[in-house]
Amino acid sequence: MPAKPEDHLYLVDGSGFIFRAYHALPALTRKSDGMPVGAVSGFCNMIWKMLQDLKGDDAPSHVAVIFDASRFSFRNEFYPEYKAQRPDAPEDLRPQFGLIRDATRAFNLPCIEIDGYEADDVIATYAREAAAGGAEVTIVSSDKDLMQLVGGRIGMVDLMKGKVIGVEQVREKFGVGPERVIDVQALAGDSVDNVPGAPGIGVKTAALLINEYGDLETLLERAAEIKQPKRRQSLIENAELIRISKRLVTLDDNVGNLPAYDELARRQPEAEMLLSFLNEMEFSTLTRRIAAIFGVEPPAAAPAPEPEAVPAAEPGAEAAVEAAKIDTSAYEIIRDADALKAWIEKIYERGEVAVDTETTSLDEMTAELVGVSLATAPGRACYIPLGHQTGDGDLLGAAERAAGQMALDDAIAILKPMLEDPSILKIAQNMKYDLKVLARYGIWVAPFDDTMLLSYAQEAGMGGQGMDALSKRHLDHEPIPIKTLLGAGRKKITFDRVEIDKAAPYAAEDADVTFRLWKILKPGLVRNRVTRVYEVMERPLVPVLADMERAGVKVDRDALSRLSNNFAQKMAGLEAEIHELAGEKFNVGSPKQLGEILFDKMGMDGGKKGKTGAYATGADVLETLAAEGHDLPARVLDWRQLSKLKGTYTDALQTHINAETGRVHTSYSIAGASTGRLASTDPNLQNIPVRSEEGRRIREAFIADEGNVLLSLDYSQIELRLLAHIADIEALKQAFAEGQDIHAATASEIFGVPVEGMDPMIRRQAKAINFGVIYGISAFGLANNLRIPREDAKRFIDAYFEKFPGIRAYMDATVETAKKQGYVETVFGRRIHTPEINAKGPMGGFQRRAAINAPIQGSAADVIRRAMVRIPPALAKAKLTARMLLQVHDELIFEVPESEADETAETVRKVMEGANLPAVALTTPLVADAGKGRNWAEAH
Numbered sequence: 001m002p003a004k005p006e007d008h009l010y011l012v013d014g015s016g017f018i019f020r021a022y023h024a025l026p027a028l029t030r031k032s033d034g035m036p037v038g039a040v041s042g043f044c045n046m047i048w049k050m051l052q053d054l055k056g057d058d059a060p061s062h063v064a065v066i067f068d069a070s071r072f073s074f075r076n077e078f079y080p081e082y083k084a085q086r087p088d089a090p091e092d093l094r095p096q097f098g099l100i101r102d103a104t105r106a107f108n109l110p111c112i113e114i115d116g117y118e119a120d121d122v123i124a125t126y127a128r129e130a131a132a133g134g135a136e137v138t139i140v141s142s143d144k145d146l147m148q149l150v151g152g153r154i155g156m157v158d159l160m161k162g163k164v165i166g167v168e169q170v171r172e173k174f175g176v177g178p179e180r181v182i183d184v185q186a187l188a189g190d191s192v193d194n195v196p197g198a199p200g201i202g203v204k205t206a207a208l209l210i211n212e213y214g215d216l217e218t219l220l221e222r223a224a225e226i227k228q229p230k231r232r233q234s235l236i237e238n239a240e241l242i243r244i245s246k247r248l249v250t251l252d253d254n255v256g257n258l259p260a261y262d263e264l265a266r267r268q269p270e271a272e273m274l275l276s277f278l279n280e281m282e283f284s285t286l287t288r289r290i291a292a293i294f295g296v297e298p299p300a301a302a303p304a305p306e307p308e309a310v311p312a313a314e315p316g317a318e319a320a321v322e323a324a325k326i327d328t329s330a331y332e333i334i335r336d337a338d339a340l341k342a343w344i345e346k347i348y349e350r351g352e353v354a355v356d357t358e359t360t361s362l363d364e365m366t367a368e369l370v371g372v373s374l375a376t377a378p379g380r381a382c383y384i385p386l387g388h389q390t391g392d393g394d395l396l397g398a399a400e401r402a403a404g405q406m407a408l409d410d411a412i413a414i415l416k417p418m419l420e421d422p423s424i425l426k427i428a429q430n431m432k433y434d435l436k437v438l439a440r441y442g443i444w445v446a447p448f449d450d451t452m453l454l455s456y457a458q459e460a461g462m463g464g465q466g467m468d469a470l471s472k473r474h475l476d477h478e479p480i481p482i483k484t485l486l487g488a489g490r491k492k493i494t495f496d497r498v499e500i501d502k503a504a505p506y507a508a509e510d511a512d513v514t515f516r517l518w519k520i521l522k523p524g525l526v527r528n529r530v531t532r533v534y535e536v537m538e539r540p541l542v543p544v545l546a547d548m549e550r551a552g553v554k555v556d557r558d559a560l561s562r563l564s565n566n567f568a569q570k571m572a573g574l575e576a577e578i579h580e581l582a583g584e585k586f587n588v589g590s591p592k593q594l595g596e597i598l599f600d601k602m603g604m605d606g607g608k609k610g611k612t613g614a615y616a617t618g619a620d621v622l623e624t625l626a627a628e629g630h631d632l633p634a635r636v637l638d639w640r641q642l643s644k645l646k647g648t649y650t651d652a653l654q655t656h657i658n659a660e661t662g663r664v665h666t667s668y669s670i671a672g673a674s675t676g677r678l679a680s681t682d683p684n685l686q687n688i689p690v691r692s693e694e695g696r697r698i699r700e701a702f703i704a705d706e707g708n709v710l711l712s713l714d715y716s717q718i719e720l721r722l723l724a725h726i727a728d729i730e731a732l733k734q735a736f737a738e739g740q741d742i743h744a745a746t747a748s749e750i751f752g753v754p755v756e757g758m759d760p761m762i763r764r765q766a767k768a769i770n771f772g773v774i775y776g777i778s779a780f781g782l783a784n785n786l787r788i789p790r791e792d793a794k795r796f797i798d799a800y801f802e803k804f805p806g807i808r809a810y811m812d813a814t815v816e817t818a819k820k821q822g823y824v825e826t827v828f829g830r831r832i833h834t835p836e837i838n839a840k841g842p843m844g845g846f847q848r849r850a851a852i853n854a855p856i857q858g859s860a861a862d863v864i865r866r867a868m869v870r871i872p873p874a875l876a877k878a879k880l881t882a883r884m885l886l887q888v889h890d891e892l893i894f895e896v897p898e899s900e901a902d903e904t905a906e907t908v909r910k911v912m913e914g915a916n917l918p919a920v921a922l923t924t925p926l927v928a929d930a931g932k933g934r935n936w937a938e939a940h
Contacts, residue, residue, distance in 0.1 A: 003062075003133030003261055010060035011123045012050070013141030014067040014111075017043055018100055020160060022093050023488035029464060030282050034672050036092040037281055040099045044278065044286060047107050050140065050159055051269070052293075060138070062130075062264040065104045066122045069113040070655035073121070075248050081194045082248055090362060095681045098648060099281070106277035108267045108590070110259060115651060117255050120145050124251035125258060127154050144173065148181040148251060175207025183216040186246035192490055195248050196241045198234045205231070216246060263587060270591045271296055271612050294612055300841060325379075326477055326516075331508035332382040333500065335404045340414050343374060343382060347418060350376050354427040354515035355419070355445075357434050358507050360387075360494045364436035365550070365658060365665050369408065370496045371503065372415065375511035378519070382511075383504040386411050387496050402500055412441050419445050427451065429467045429514045432670070435546045450539060451514055452671055454521035457534040461674035461823070461833035471513050474520050479513055480506045533830050537862055538670065540869040544884070545668045545678075547872070552663030553685075553885045553893070557654055559701040564650040567642045567694070574639040581632040588639055591617040597632070604630060642694065649688060649698050656683045668887070674832050675854050676861035678887055686888045690940070702936035709898050711882065711932045712939040713908050714891040715864065717742060720770055721924040722859045726827060727810035728923075731803070736924045743767040749803045750796065769800050773807060776849030811852050818851040826858035827922070828866075863926065864890060867915040874911050880904050893936065905930040 003009065021042025028038035047065075054060060075082045089097075104111040114122055123146060127137045131153040139146055142158040147170045150156055156165035163169075170178045174185075187206035189197020201209075209231075213219040220242065223235035235242070271294040278287040279299040291298035334340045347353045354375040359367035368387060375381035385405040418424055420443065428434050431450040438445055452465045463469055471477050485498045485506055495503065525531040579585045582601070586593040595615025599607030604625055607615045619637065626634035656664050664683065672679040680686040689695025704710045720742060724732035735745040744755045747766035753759075768786055769777075779794035786793065801808045818824050818834040825831055832854040836847045868887065875882055882896035882904045892912070896904045912928040933939040 003130040003135035005134035007061045007130065007133070007135035008059070009126065009130045009135050009137045009264065010054070010063040011126055011137065011139050012047075012063070012065040012109075013119060013123065013139065013143055013146070014065040014100070014104065015119045016141050016143055017046055017065075018067075018093075018097070019489060021046055022090070022096075023483070032282065034464065035099075036096055037099065037283075039093055039096045040103055040281055041283055041286070043100050044103050044107075044281075044283060046160070047103070047109070048286065048290065051107070053159070060266055062135075062261065063266045064110040064112055064126065064259075064264045066119040066126075067101065067111070067113040068119045069115045069117065069651070072116075072655075073118050074116050074252070075118075079244055079248060083193050086192065086194075095684075098652070098684075101647065103277065103281075105589075106269070106274050108269045108273070108592075110264050111647075112259060113651075114255055114257065115654065117252065121252040121255050122258065124149055124253035125255040126261070126264075128253040129261065145185075145249065145251070147173065148178055148185075148249075150178040175204060176210055180210050180215065182246055182250050183210045183219075185249040186216055186242055189245055190249075193248075195245050196238070197245050198238050198242050200230055200234050216242070265587070267587070267590050267592060268612070270614055270617075272616050272618060273591055275299055276618075296612075300843065326475075326509065326512060327379060328480065328505035328509050330379060331504055331512070333404075333504045334382050334384040334406070336406060337410055337414060340384060340406065340411065343376075344414060344418050346376055347374070347424060351423065352376070352425040352427060353418075354381075354511045354518065355434060356428060356507065356510040356514060357437050358495050358503065359437055360496050364433055364440075365661075367437055367440075368496070369437060369441060371507055372411070373507045373511035375508070375515040378516050379512065381508040381515075383508040384411055384415075385500045385503065388498065388500050388503065389496050399497075404500060412443065416443050419443050422447060425449060427514060427518045429470075429510070429517070432542050432546050432549075435543060436550060439546070439550070446543075448539070448542075449518060449522065450542060451517040451521055453534060453538040453542070454518065454525065456671035457530045457538055458521065458524050458528045458831070459833065460671075460676075460831060462835060465671040467510065467513060467517075470517050470521075475513065475516055477513065479509055482506070528831070530829060530831060533828065533862075537676075537828070537830075537865040537869065541670060541865055544868050544872060545670065548884050548886070549665055549667055551883045551885055551895075552658065552661055552665040553895075554662060554703050554705060555653060555657055555664045556701045556703050557657055559703075560650050560654050560698075563697055563701065564646055564654075567646040567650060571639055571642050571646070574635050574642070578632060578635050578639065581635065588636060589643070591615075594636060598625065602632070604633075641692070645689070645694050645698065650701075653683060653698075653701070666886070673861075675858040676826070676830055676832075676865065677857065677889065678861070678865075680886075680888075685886060696937045696940075699937040699940060700935045704895050704934055707897060708895050709901050709932045709934060710885075710936055710939040711894040711896050711901055711905055711908075711930065712891055712936070713894075713905065713912055713928045713930045714940070715860070715912065716927040716929050718860045718863065718890050718926065719856050721926065722827070722856050722863075722922075723773075723807070723810075725922050725924045726855060726859070727804075727806045729804050729806045733924050743770055746770050746800075750799045765796060769796055773797075773800065776811070776852050814852050814855065815848050818848075824851055824854050826855050826862050828859065828862040830858050830862055832858055860890065863915050864892070864912075867912045868892065870911050870915065871908055874907055875904070878903065878907050880907060882908075891940070893939070896932075901932050905932065 018039055022039035028041055029035060030037045071083060071086065101111050112122060113119070120143065123139055127139060127149050130137050135153065137154045139149065139154065139156045140159055141156060142160070146156060147165065150165060150170050151167055157163070158165060167177060170181065174181050176184055184203060184206040185195070187198050187201050187209065188203045189195045209219055210216065213222060220235060220239050223232060223239070226232040226235065275287055275291055275296070275298060278290065287298045334343065356373040357369060358371040358373070359369055361367040370387040372384045372386065373381060374384070385402070386408045388402040388405060389399040390402045419426060419438065426445050426448040428448060429451045431445070431448050435445055451470065455465050455470055463473060468479055471479055485502060486492050486495065525534055575588050578588055582597045586597055588594065592614045595607065595617045598604045598617070599615050606621065606624060609615055622633040622637050626637060653664065658665055664685070666680045666685050667682050669679040669681060688698050702710070720732070721736055723729070724736060731749055732742070735742050741755065743763050743766045744758055746769070747753065747758060747762045748755050750766060750769070751762055753762060765786055768782060772782055779790050779797055782797060783790040783793035814824055815837070818837045822835065823831045823833040834847060834851045836843065837851055838844070839847050864887065868884070871884060880900050880903060882894045882900065884892060884894050886893035892908070894904060894908065909928045909930060913926045915926065931939045
């Protein structure tokens, strides 16, 4: 349905909102798992304020939030340098992109991004079409590139500054009206986006020329008439680049495959969906505020954190470090080889040095080395500038190299022997990053200590492990913020553009702080009895993960694209089927409209309205209705699943394929989860669905190089095996030892039925209890999982504990231990702190369940870490060439020559099944299942 004159369309520049939100707020992490959520918080607050302000005459009839699908668009096809020098998004922002899309949907707003186009192109298309239909259009953005659209029925507003941008405001900025903005931009260029323009001509001069000659083509045709020699020469010599620049800055207002205009009809947020998302993000203040507006009770939120407990340092260690106060003006800048060699001599005298690198990017696969910092004692630090540049530079010539720095090759030649010398201990914060950067320059750092992991081994669950957090916690010092050097927003620069005199205090301080933290944290390993954890499972894992991340995994872009199209077609087919079942067309993505169809029109049972008057239509509601035999809710569940898979995987994964390697290079966070589980980010490859057909098809896109196969080895029921060992459950241990079907064996014990000929439903119930009990499942939770009455679920759980009394004893003892000492331990000695174990209410229940699960999940994480550390030398000893590519919790993925697949599988299996420590003898056998294939789906 086309736009109508009475419509008012709001188009929100979602990508612009993201970066404004990120730079407007301090760093914020989700307490439960350490996930960065500062930008998500800012985005939610901005969206909520916008929705609250848009009332009365300003209320839009239609609204959409538009995002960039990736950093590459059709413009790169005819000008590859377009936006090529833009730095990658900050490391702590990248994991938030997907959450921000989820936030948009939680606010019940259309979330739109089109591969191959920028958000601005999508906005231009919607704006043109709506204005052509007579609708009023408001673009919510401050982006100058969108100002070419202003005029007629299209306006702009910068909500953050409360500023309306009309024709006059555009004229004030560019010196021309909106219809000539692209001409001015084509001449002036844009160093941020790598739009070349005409060298030497800025916005003011460009406006003068366009106003004098009328338009760009006329100007270029009459360039020889211009009196000023430099202007004339620049226009004549760069005419083709200027025309390319105009193509680059001109928005494409004819983007295809967009959601129909009527799908943008404004829908009010659904209280249940929105509050559930905000609560999951742990935004307690915003959750309470919005719940009050809806007139409902907010979901139970976590209480304020208790003051963090910090392990005491070795007597005298902290005092000694604290005695040397941090003075960033005292650091030395190393500008020549003689000064660097003098530092190297001092390092050899001491035998230890803190090292830090400064680079052009947080992506180690593309980062260029800008400088290196060294510290040999508290307050004794230096910075070696290597890649700083001066001037803005342009596409026709690189910026000049800054004076007063060594040649990179000369510095590498001096640093390399020391960094690789086994007699010198190198100390870093998050050494994995520096390892990968320096490896690109042929330097293989060893041996090393990592202050992030020293802290993680001792303080997991007690706060962040980043350098700033550790500095504040242990040194009561706040390091220089990087934003003071790089700036923010569109004016943000990369580190190579920072002046050396300003870069040195920041960079050298990092090495100084790292050295001080090491002096405090290293002695704590022995005192806290976690030396084995650090030495056996943390530090040795760093180079293993670095090699895996550098290897990456090959992904078939065409297969993903075909799958995206297939999912889109299936979604369209499901929509048609849903509409037919409903007897009318409606927005399938609208919980409100869906609720009205299900419960008002079709009269299904179980409809519950919130205080807003809308029915709840969450997954649990739809699953219950589907289980009762209703087709429509079952089809909606299918549609929602496909929508999520398409947005999260088949579309998004394509943007993560490295242009140089053709592979996806995920990054593993070692110190993210308190239990020791690794987390995969940028992209997250650990959450691809395992059991669904669609998930299998996504895994089919992960392939091996020609002549190779992918090999998968997966621990079988490792957490249940560890539960049997930890809780000393003889019946379970015997079942595992005899290789029985553990779920059937459990069902036989609980329900008193023979294993032979067992009803699959009974086995399913036992399986749900087996896995659920690990996480402290309640009768209510089990009833929901099995779709059975709560009384039956309670009876099953009671029978389970009666047959396996050791499990209840383990649970009670674990909670008491957590309350008494403030932490629990894995079988390998990893400590997982539980500072909120004594919390009251629902949070207390959650914390107790987490404490019960932590030794089991943590022990499983320790087992696979131990295996990962031992596999590379085992492969080398067997003279096998397999590369370990991925870790997905209990599964390891390898790429291996087809001729070596079977031998590799057997070698890896032996390591995985024998991944105990000498001092830890598990009483249940570990079992690893192997599979191989040309793609991940075949191998799994």
